[in-house]
Structure formats: structure tokens, C-alpha cells
Amino acid sequence: MTSSFGSNNDVSQLGTALLRISPLVISSASLMFSWSQDISLGAFLHPSLRHDAAHPSGKLLPRYLPAFMGPGIWGIGLTYPPATVLCVINGLSRQSREARNLYFAGALFSIAHFCWGRPFRNEDALQEWLPKHRARTLLVNVPAFLCILAATLVTVTEGLS
Secondary structure, eight states: OOOOSSOHHHHHHHHHHHHHHHHHHEEEEEHHHHHHHHHHHGGGOOOHHHTTTTHHHHHHHHHHHHHHHHHHHHHTTTTHHHHHHHHHHHTTTOOHHHHHHHHHHHHHHHHHHGGOOOOOOHHHHHHHHHHHHHHIIIIIIIHHHHEEEEEEEHHHHOOOO
């Protein structure tokens, strides 16, 4: 039975394949994390809740948001820095210039995630922060994902190197 990676370099090629695909997997996770934040936090600003005098978000959010965002830091820390490092490693590889440049662009967009906005503590701040979060997702997170996807597709098209 022959391996799909060849005969003598199975482990090496598997490692290279994982190195090339890992930024895409991690970037996909970070994009999903961003989307889930938008959905879960955006619910607090829905007009049906926002205009209800009995809605407790004004009292709840100052305690809820730190409790929500504290563990959320792990989601950020486990996705953006590793994706950035893996993109840089792939950008320094022996792939085509196009693939390397796309990986570097993905790394730059991943770094740009950290240059956006500041923490928030209440409903009013959430109303200000959420549009910034959405803009960051569209202007930074989505382009990072698309650059990494394109780099991965170039790699698949050209073959592993």
C-alpha cells in the first residue's frame, strides 16, 4: 500500500502539509470566534430588549462583559498569535513568491486585530464597541482569512515545498 505522501518522506511531507494548512484552520477558528461574539453580544442591543424598561442589561452588562471577555481572551490568544507565527514561518519557506506574500499578508492582518479598539464595560460602551468589532471583522479578520485561504490554495495548486 502506498502512502499519499510518497515513499521515503512521509513524515516530512505530512509535517509540511500540516504547517501549510494550520494557519487556515486557526484563522477559520478566529473568524468563527469573532462571529460568535457579534451574535452573543449583539443580542443585548436588539431593539426588542433595548427598549424594554424591564430589561436588566444596564445592571447585568457591567458584570457580564468582564466575565464573558475574560475567558474570551483565551480564544484570541490561541488563534491570532499562532496564526501569525505560522504565517511568518510559511512566508519564509521555499514556496512561490505569491504564496509567501499571501502568508505574510495574512500575518499582517492577524497582527492588525490587536490594533483595534479598547475594552468596554456597559451597554452604552457595547453600543460603541460592537460596530468597531464588526468593522474589524470585515476589514482585518476576513482579509486575513482570505489571504491565508489564497496562500493555502496556491500551495495546494503548486504542490508542497
